[in-house]
Every structure is written in structure tokens, then in C-alpha cells.
Amino acid sequence: MTDITTEKARIGAPSAQPFINGFTEEGESLSPLNAAESKSPLAGEAVKRHSHGGGVGVPDSSRAGRLTSYKLADFKPLTGMEEDWRFTPLKRLRGLHTEVLNGAAPSVSVTAPDSVRVETVGRDDSRIGSAAIPEDRVSANAWENFAEATVLTVPSEVQVDGEVSVLLTGQGTEASAQHVVIVAEKFSKSVVVLDHQGTAVVSENVEIVVEDGAQLTVISLQEWNDDAVHASSQQVKLGRDAKFKHIVVSLGGDLVRVTPSARFTAPGAEVELFGLYFADAGQHLEQRLFVDHAVANCKSNVLYKGALQGRNAHTVWVGDVLIRKEAEGTDTYEANRNLVLTDGARADSVPNLEIETGLIAGAGHASATGRFDDQHLFYLMARGIPEEVARRLVVRGFLHEIIQKINVPAIEERLTEAVERELAATNH
Amino acid sequence: MSTLEIKDLHVSIDTEQGTKEILKGVSLTIRTGETHAIMGPNGSGKSTLASTIAGHPRYNVTSGTITLDGEDVLAMSVDHRARAGLFLAMQYPVEVPGVSMTNFLRTAKTALDGEAPKLRTWTKDVKAAMAQLRIDADFTQRNVNEGFSGGEKKRVEILQLELFKPKFAILDETDSGLDVDALKVVSEGVNRAHAEGNMGTLLITHYTRILRYIKPDFVHVFVDGQVVEEGGPELADRLEDEGYDRYATGAGAATIAAASAAAQA
Numbered sequence: 001m002t003d004i005t006t007e008k009a010r011i012g013a014p015s016a017q018p019f020i021n022g023f024t025e026e027g028e029s030l031s032p033l034n035a036a037e038s039k040s041p042l043a044g045e046a047v048k049r050h051s052h053g054g055g056v057g058v059p060d061s062s063r064a065g066r067l068t069s070y071k072l073a074d075f076k077p078l079t080g081m082e083e084d085w086r087f088t089p090l091k092r093l094r095g096l097h098t099e100v101l102n103g104a105a106p107s108v109s110v111t112a113p114d115s116v117r118v119e120t121v122g123r124d125d126s127r128i129g130s131a132a133i134p135e136d137r138v139s140a141n142a143w144e145n146f147a148e149a150t151v152l153t154v155p156s157e158v159q160v161d162g163e164v165s166v167l168l169t170g171q172g173t174e175a176s177a178q179h180v181v182i183v184a185e186k187f188s189k190s191v192v193v194l195d196h197q198g199t200a201v202v203s204e205n206v207e208i209v210v211e212d213g214a215q216l217t218v219i220s221l222q223e224w225n226d227d228a229v230h231a232s233s234q235q236v237k238l239g240r241d242a243k244f245k246h247i248v249v250s251l252g253g254d255l256v257r258v259t260p261s262a263r264f265t266a267p268g269a270e271v272e273l274f275g276l277y278f279a280d281a282g283q284h285l286e287q288r289l290f291v292d293h294a295v296a297n298c299k300s301n302v303l304y305k306g307a308l309q310g311r312n313a314h315t316v317w318v319g320d321v322l323i324r325k326e327a328e329g330t331d332t333y334e335a336n337r338n339l340v341l342t343d344g345a346r347a348d349s350v351p352n353l354e355i356e357t358g359l360i361a362g363a364g365h366a367s368a369t370g371r372f373d374d375q376h377l378f379y380l381m382a383r384g385i386p387e388e389v390a391r392r393l394v395v396r397g398f399l400h401e402i403i404q405k406i407n408v409p410a411i412e413e414r415l416t417e418a419v420e421r422e423l424a425a426t427n428h
Numbered sequence: 429m430s431t432l433e434i435k436d437l438h439v440s441i442d443t444e445q446g447t448k449e450i451l452k453g454v455s456l457t458i459r460t461g462e463t464h465a466i467m468g469p470n471g472s473g474k475s476t477l478a479s480t481i482a483g484h485p486r487y488n489v490t491s492g493t494i495t496l497d498g499e500d501v502l503a504m505s506v507d508h509r510a511r512a513g514l515f516l517a518m519q520y521p522v523e524v525p526g527v528s529m530t531n532f533l534r535t536a537k538t539a540l541d542g543e544a545p546k547l548r549t550w551t552k553d554v555k556a557a558m559a560q561l562r563i564d565a566d567f568t569q570r571n572v573n574e575g576f577s578g579g580e581k582k583r584v585e586i587l588q589l590e591l592f593k594p595k596f597a598i599l600d601e602t603d604s605g606l607d608v609d610a611l612k613v614v615s616e617g618v619n620r621a622h623a624e625g626n627m628g629t630l631l632i633t634h635y636t637r638i639l640r641y642i643k644p645d646f647v648h649v650f651v652d653g654q655v656v657e658e659g660g661p662e663l664a665d666r667l668e669d670e671g672y673d674r675y676a677t678g679a680g681a682a683t684i685a686a687a688s689a690a691a692q693a
């Protein structure tokens with residue numbers, strides 16, 4: 001690990017503290033031209049000399065070098081110093097990283113049209129492991145401990161009307177493991193909603209396969225009770241020309257940590273990763289995503305928006321996008337925006353864009369944290385708008401951009417109401 | 429016919445060095461149909477007066493009164509003052525993240541009128557007002573003031589003035605940062621609102637430039653938190669030639685103020 005490591009194409013921007021007065025933006029957009037010709041560390045020699053295959057010789061600081069394994073023993077016990085755990089209060093994981101996860105997993109109830117196959121299978125089912133491999137200790141712990149898995153299959157060329165609804169209801173505070181597999185076969189089209197409710201302490205692995213030409217939307221709702229702890233690794237593998245839309249909505253729970261990963265295996269595929277979170281006093285809501293551009297001509301678009309209010313409300317967003325050497329023609333953009341509504345809340349936002357080839361169509365990232373402060377309030381009130389309405393106006397407007405991407409009216413409505421409740425809950 | 433009356437207003441702010449008195453006894457009466465210009469050097473307290481009328485929490489009124497048709501304005505919350513008919517076009521309009529102009533304008537209009545405007549006519553009104561102020565139609569999709577240039581922000585303030593139809597408009601240096609064309613466009617907007625006959629205007633400015641387009645009935649010279657001289661439009665012309673230098677600050681200002689008050693009486 002020489003100097004080359006630090007010179008490699010990495011655009012990282014720890015965002016840190018909220019800026020005042022609306023949004024200040026940092027971000028950049030790299031045109032293929034300047035990425036190819038520039039002598040900056042973003043491209044050129046340093047990049048070309050460096051290769052990543054994962055494993056030996058790959059520096060820790062690159063997402064490509066992250067350890068993945070099905071075996072819990074391969075992951076060292078957590079200290080909190082690890083790059084991917086440095087923002088997480090381990091004490092509040094309630095044993096998901098240390099205990100045997102043998103509590104009762106959240107119950108699963110699926111509502112789906114007949115055209116969708118719903119199965120409950122054992123650990124030895126061939127579809128287990130078809131899209132995911134644990135990327136951290138908590139995920140590996142669930143993999144080692146889950147008793148049975150729910151497998152949803154949308155058969156080839158089937159277009160599902162309405163959404164497939166998977167209700168996962170927590171069974172209490174015993175640490176547990178959950179496993180879900182979603183397979184969208186060739187040229188199918190469907191929407192799946194994972195609806196997490198109740199009280200649980202659970203580590204969950206969701207494997208998602210989107211086969212050639214299939215279109216799948218997965219909406220993961222975390223509307224847990226206040227005492228829930230949830231770690232969820234949601235990994236998707238995309239075939240040729242596949243389209244995947246992922247929407248993560250975290251509202252309830254003491255600690256929720258969702259880690260979506262998208263892997264392209266053939267050209268022409270496209271992912272959209274959206275997220276919405278609203279943290280109240282004391283809540284820790286974390287989202288760390290990874291988009292692995294390992295093949296040419298794929299597209300990714302990421303937008304996460306979060307609101308925070310109340311003392312010690314904490315949100316974390318880390319967006320790792322890796323464009324490997326082979327991934328020529330990649331087009332990617334990632335952005336995270338946070339709105340801090342009160343003092344005492346903290347939003348961490350870290351976009352990481354690693355680019356190993358200059359021959360891309362586009363790559364950009366942005367991170368902005370704005371504050372809703374007395375000046376905003378004064379401005380709106382000076383136009384006759386009462387304080388409560390002003391606050392709602394700002395938050396609603398801000399989060400609506402994500403809600404409207406859901407395209408399932410019932411859920412859009414439900415989330416709009418949930419956001420209103422969040423606002424009302426901590427009215428002061 | 430309405431009256432906005434400011435009597436012997438004293439205002440201070442809390443700073444790290446302690447309490448600082450900024451307005452030191454300001455009296456002013458504005459009636460419907462009148463345009464009053466307040467002119468004064470930087471730091472004389474013009475914005476403080478404007479913000480205090482609008483109710484900005486930063487400013488503490490230590491004595492004096494503000495009434496609107498006899499109603500105690502100081503007892504009203506910020507939004508209540510706006511609904512009572514006061515409008516402040518701010519010197520530095522605030523960027524509000526997450527709220528589109530469309531949504532903002534409609535919400536404000538609804539709050540001001542107590543009922544939602546009829547969608548069809550409202551959209552038409554907004555479009556027409558924007559066109560007259562040469563504001564691009566796509567501004568409605570953007571967030572309030574976010575990324576607007578200084579001049580664009582000022583136009584949008586006047587857009588609101590025209591749409592909200594207040595009883596009294598306080599324009600805090602609406603002219604600053606505008607080029608000649610924009611100044612004309614904005615002045616026309618103010619004049620249109622005024623011409624409807626239901627509005628009084630308090631026009632705060634540092635320069636006389638805007639007074640070529642908006643004719644004041646009265647001019648008040650503001651120095652060090654006090655009105656040191658008052659007169660008609662001709663006073664503005666004199667300021668253009670002589671500047672503010674002849675108004676001493678401190679004790680001198682108070683003397684002049686007393687003298688001019690005596691002269692008026």
C-alpha cells in the first residue's frame with residue numbers, strides 16, 4: 001500500500017455539520033472528457049496503474065476491498081472503529097453483532113396475486129445465496145442463524161397488477177434473524193413492498209435477483225415501534241437490461257441500519273436507489289449503500305432525503321459508488337440531502353465515488369445539509385403562514401420528492417400521513 | 429382608509445457585548461394612499477425599523493407603540509401581523525429549502541385570505557403578475573428564493589406584494605442590487621399595487637435613484653436610529669446633491685431631530 005492508494009480515484013466528502021441558511025452544496029460532475037484527460041487524481045496514471053479484483057492487495061479504503069463472506073467467523077468482533085460501523089452506536093444493536101440470533105423472527109404474511117409464487121423454504125434451498133453475500137458481521141450473523149426463508153418468485157414475462165405486499169411483524173425483543181429472497185424472472189414486471197412493523201430486534205438479509213429484461217421495484221418500509229432494532233442488508237443482482245428501483249423508507253425504530261447493495265452482472269441494466277428517513281429525538285437511522293459498476297454501460301441514480309428533529313436524532317448516509325475498470329460507459333449520479341429542523345440533531349453524509357476508468361458517460365455526487373431555522377420561519381410567517389403550517393410546508397415539500405417516486409397511491413398516502421404524524425409527535 | 433402609526437419607538441438588540449439600542453425614539457404615521465420614503469446612511473437603523481414592524485424576534489421593543497387602525501401591532505405574532513395587512517419586502521429575502529414557489533404562494537394566499545384562492549383564477553393571476561415583472565415561468569417550480577440572483581429575489585418580493593395586496597407595504601431597499609431595467613420593472617410593480625388605491629407604502633432606501641420611478645409624498649431622513657429631518661419630495665433632491673454628511677450623528681442628530689420636530693409643530 002503505497003502512495004498510489006491515496007491518489008486513486010476517490011471523491012469522498014465527509015459532510016459533517018449542517019450548514020446554515022438553506023442549502024450549501026458540494027458536488028461535482030465529471031464529464032467523460034475531463035475524466036479521461038485530466039491529470040488530477042480523479043483519473044489518469046494513478047488510476048490506470050491500479051487494479052482491483054477484491055481480496056489480496058486491495059486497500060481497505062476502497063469499497064472493492066471490503067470483506068464478504070457467508071461465515072460469521074470470518075468477520076472480527078466489532079469495536080466501532082471499523083469504517084462501516086464508525087457511526088453506529090454498537091451498544092444499541094442489542095446483541096445483533098454478538099449474540100446467537102435465535103429469537104423468533106418477525107412473522108411473514110404475504111398478500112400477492114396468484115401469478116406470484118410464494119414459498120417458505122429451508123436453509124438448503126438452492127436460491128439461498130443467489131444474489132447476496134454478507135458484507136458485514138451483523139449480516140453474516142443472520143445468515144448463520146436464520147431458520148427458514150421466504151422466497152417470492154415473479155415468473156418469466158408475468159406482469160403483476162398491483163403490488164406484492166410482505167408484512168413483517170416483529171415478535172419481541174429477542175435477537176433474531178430473517179431471510180427473504182425475491183426473484184424477478186426474465187421480462188417480468190412487479191412491485192414488492194416489505195412492510196416492517198411492530199417490535200423486533202432483527203438482522204435481515206434480503207436477496208433480490210432481477211433477471212434479464214425484468215423490471216422490479218422493491219419498497220422497504222421501516223415503520224417499527226420505538227424500541228425496535230433492525231439491520232437490513234438488501235442486495236440486488238441485475239441481469240442484462242434489467243431495471244430495478246429501490247425505495248427505503250425509515251421512520252420508526254430505535255436503531256435502523258439499512259445497507260442496500262446493487263451489483264451489475266451484464267450491460268444495459270439500470271438501478272434507481274431512493275431513500276427517505278425522518279429521525280426523531282434519540283433515533284439512529286443509518287443507510288449505507290453500495291453500487292458496484294462491474295460491467296460496461298449500466299446506469300445508477302441515487303437520491304436519499306432525510307429530515308431530523310429533536311435532541312440526539314442522528315442520521316447517517318454513506319453512498320459508495322464504485323466504477324471498476326471494466327465499467328466503461330457507466331452513467332451514475334448520487335445525492336443525499338438532509339433537512340435539520342431543530343438543534344441537537346446530527347446528520348452525517350458521506351458520498352464516496354471511486355472511478356477506475358476514464359471512459360464513462362458521467363459520474364457525479366452531491367451532498368447537502370440544510371437547516372430549517374428562525375430565518376426561514378420568519379420569512380414564511382411574515383407572509384401570514386402560521387408557524388406549524390410553515391414547518392409542515394417545508395418538511396412535506398422536502399420529502400415529497402421521494403414519496404412521489406413510489407407510485408403506489410395507497411403507500412404514498414400512508415407515508416404522507418406518517419410524515420405528518422412525525423411532525424406532530426415532537427411539536428413543541 | 430387605514431393608518432399605521434409608530435410612536436416614540438425604541439428598539440434594542442442583544443449582542444455579545446450586551447444590549448445595544450438601535451432605534452432611539454421613532455415616530456411616523458402612514459395612511460392609505462401615501463408613500464413615505466425613509467432615507468439614511470448604512471447602519472442608521474432602517475432595516476431595524478422594517479423588521480420590528482414585521483415582528484422579527486431579534487428586535488426588542490423597549491418602549492413606544494405601533495398600531496394599525498388602533499390595533500396593537502406589537503401584541504401580534506408575525507403571521508398575525510401579515511394577516512392584518514402588513515407586508516415586508518425584505519432587504520435580504522431568505523432562501524427556503526424544500527418549498528416550491530407555487531406551493532408557497534398558494535399557502536400564503538390561503539393564510540392571508542382565510543380561504544384557498546380559486547385555483548383557475550389564481551394560477552392565471554400568478555402567471556400574469558410574473559410576466560409583468562419579467563420573472564420566468566419556471567420559477568414557480570423552484571424552491572423559494574433558492575439560488576435566485578439578488579435581482580430575482582427582489583422581483584419575487586414585489587410579485588408577492590402584487591399578489592397579496594397588503595394594506596401597508598414596507599419595502600426595505602428593494603432597489604439595491606438592481607440594474608436600471610430591473611429597477612424600472614420593480615418600480616412599476618410597486619406603482620401598480622399602489623394605484624389600486626388600498627395601500628400605503630414605506631419605501632426604505634439608501635439612494636434617491638428609485639425615487640425617480642416611485643414618487644414619495646414624504647421624505648424622512650434617518651440617522652443613528654432617529655428621524656433627523658422630514659419634508660416633501662424636494663428633500664430627496666437635496667440629499668442627492670449633499671449626501672448625509674451634513675447630518676452629524678450622536679448628540680448632534682438629536683439636536684437636529686428636536687429642531688426639525690419643533691419646526692414641524
Ligand SMILES: Nc1ncnc2c1ncn2[C@@H]1O[C@H](COP(=O)(O)OP(=O)(O)OP(=O)(O)O)[C@@H](O)[C@H]1O
Pocket residue numbers: 441443450468469470471472473474475476477519601634
Ligand atoms: N444582528 C445584529 N447584530 C449586531 N448588530 C446589529 C444587528 N442587526 C443590526 N445591528 C446594528 O444595528 C444598526 C442598524 O442596523 P440596520 O440593519 O437597521 O441598518 P440599516 O440602516 O438598514 O443599514 P443598511 O443601509 O446597511 O441596510 C447597525 O449598527 C447594525 O450594525
Ligand SMILES: [Mg+2]
Pocket residue numbers: 474475476519600601
Ligand atoms: Mg438595511
